[in-house]
Amino acid sequence: MALPTIAEPLPARASHDEIRRAVGAICAKYGDPYWRKLDHERRYPEEFVRDLSAAGWLSALIPEAYGGAGLGIAEASVILEEIDRQGGNAGACHAQMYIMGTLLRHGSEEQKRRYLPEIAKGELRLQAFGVTEPTAGSETTRIRTAAVRDGDGYVINGQKIWTSRFRQSDLMLLLARTTPYDELTDKTLGLSVFLIDLREAGDSIEARPIEAMVNHSTNEVFIRDLRVPRSALIGEEGRGFRYIIDGWNAERILIAAECIGDARWFIARGTKYANERVVFGRPIGQNQGVQFPLARAHASTEAADLVRWRAAALFDAGEKCGAEANMAKLLASEASWEAANVCLDVHGGYGFAAEYDVERKFRETRLYKVAPINNNLVLAYIAQHVLGLPKSY
Numbered sequence: 001m002a003l004p005t006i007a008e009p010l011p012a013r014a015s016h017d018e019i020r021r022a023v024g025a026i027c028a029k030y031g032d033p034y035w036r037k038l039d040h041e042r043r044y045p046e047e048f049v050r051d052l053s054a055a056g057w058l059s060a061l062i063p064e065a066y067g068g069a070g071l072g073i074a075e076a077s078v079i080l081e082e083i084d085r086q087g088g089n090a091g092a093c094h095a096q097m098y099i100m101g102t103l104l105r106h107g108s109e110e111q112k113r114r115y116l117p118e119i120a121k122g123e124l125r126l127q128a129f130g131v132t133e134p135t136a137g138s139e140t141t142r143i144r145t146a147a148v149r150d151g152d153g154y155v156i157n158g159q160k161i162w163t164s165r166f167r168q169s170d171l172m173l174l175l176a177r178t179t180p181y182d183e184l185t186d187k188t189l190g191l192s193v194f195l196i197d198l199r200e201a202g203d204s205i206e207a208r209p210i211e212a213m214v215n216h217s218t219n220e221v222f223i224r225d226l227r228v229p230r231s232a233l234i235g236e237e238g239r240g241f242r243y244i245i246d247g248w249n250a251e252r253i254l255i256a257a258e259c260i261g262d263a264r265w266f267i268a269r270g271t272k273y274a275n276e277r278v279v280f281g282r283p284i285g286q287n288q289g290v291q292f293p294l295a296r297a298h299a300s301t302e303a304a305d306l307v308r309w310r311a312a313a314l315f316d317a318g319e320k321c322g323a324e325a326n327m328a329k330l331l332a333s334e335a336s337w338e339a340a341n342v343c344l345d346v347h348g349g350y351g352f353a354a355e356y357d358v359e360r361k362f363r364e365t366r367l368y369k370v371a372p373i374n375n376n377l378v379l380a381y382i383a384q385h386v387l388g389l390p391k392s393y
């Protein structure tokens with residue numbers, strides 16, 4: 001069977017191998033020097049994201065009725081994994097896939113018809129997700145950004161932090177408070193999700209780039225008297241936190257897949273270098289001190305990948321997968337970090353040289369132990385919801 005290329009439409013039921021090959025063909029156009037230069041210049045991979053969008057890969061989760069490919073989370077995860085496996089950074093464009101679920105599950109028919117076909121065509125970008133705030137941190141129910149009803153709309157004021165890809169997005173999914181915290185008996189209520197059209201926001205939103213360890217186009221965002229119509233509200237007012245939680249399993253599975261891709265890149269690069277580098281008259285990979293850590297990192301990666309596939313299968317079958325999705329994220333982020341350290345060690349001093357790309361990927365993969373959720377909170381979920389231990393926070 002002919003394989004899809006970037007010029008062909010996305011097959012509706014693409015096999016994982018077909019996806020890997022087609023996404024891989026796009027990635028091959030953007031090799032190590034491309035990502036290295038971007039990292040150095042702290043620039044967004046505009047060309048890469050445009051190519052990926054034009055080929056339909058970032059709309060994988062949009063149903064066919066709205067112009068997308070109607071694929072499952074398993075397929076979506078393969079797309080992101082492949083980007084990282086080839087040395088790229090799917091973090092530049094992964095949010096569209098996480099965010100999509102909130103709009104798909106809780107958006108009105110009118111909102112879906114208005115935005116999804118254009119997103120599917122790559123003409124609109126929904127890559128910004130404004131949840132985290134400086135004072136609330138991981139305690140999302142404490143956010144302060146407030147949306148106050150005003151006539152037939154809302155006026156929003158507040159501050160977000162770490163809002164990634166804000167300047168590269170047309171749309172932002174924003175979590176804001178619609179009922180003061182002290183007036184709530186159930187603290188998971190009182191927050192609402194808005195789909196903000198950034199093209200219409202003018203100077204009511206100001207973004208200040210954060211200089212960070214990774215090239216992640218991330219910002220502090222200040223919102224001052226931003227007026228949005230009622231039609232910007234997604235679902236019911238006050239239920240936004242629950243809508244965001246609904247998307248967390250997809251997010252965890254997709255991040256796990258990116259980590260698996262990173263881990264495979266580190267292991268492949270480490271193995272190649274260990275076979276080629278000769279010191280003391282033999283390849284360094286002949287030393288067990290060099291090969292065993294690589295072998296162990298490979299085993300950790302394969303184990304994490306099994307949990308990722310289990311979580312994805314449950315998710316796509318519409319079954320509960322909170323435990324599996326959280327475990328996949330935990331194990332995969334640890335496996336990629338293990339592989340990153342091994343790869344750096346194998347490369348010796350050269351691992352620190354930018355031209356080998358190890359130090360760049362090392363920084364990039366480290367993020368996933370902390371964001372989008374830190375692994376301590378993942379452990380707290382497993383302790384509480386799987387093992388039945390008391391809630392610790």
Ligand SMILES: Cc1cc2nc3c(=O)[nH]c(=O)nc-3n(C[C@H](O)[C@H](O)[C@H](O)COP(=O)(O)OP(=O)(O)OC[C@H]3O[C@@H](n4cnc5c(N)ncnc54)[C@H](O)[C@@H]3O)c2cc1C
Binds near residue numbers: 216
């Ligand atoms: C590069 C980058 C990009 C990001 N992009 C986005 C984005 O696009 N949109 C967005 O909304 N957010 C984004 N984030 C924010 C990210 O989701 C948060 O940084 C993350 O959720 C952790 O929150 P925090 O940094 O406030 O840490 P805090 O909540 O302050 O926690 C600090 C540390 O304390 C520990 N800790 C806290 N509470 C507990 C507890 N109860 N038990 C045990 N340990 C605990 C954890 O180890 C945690 O790492 C991004 C972050 C980064 C670094």
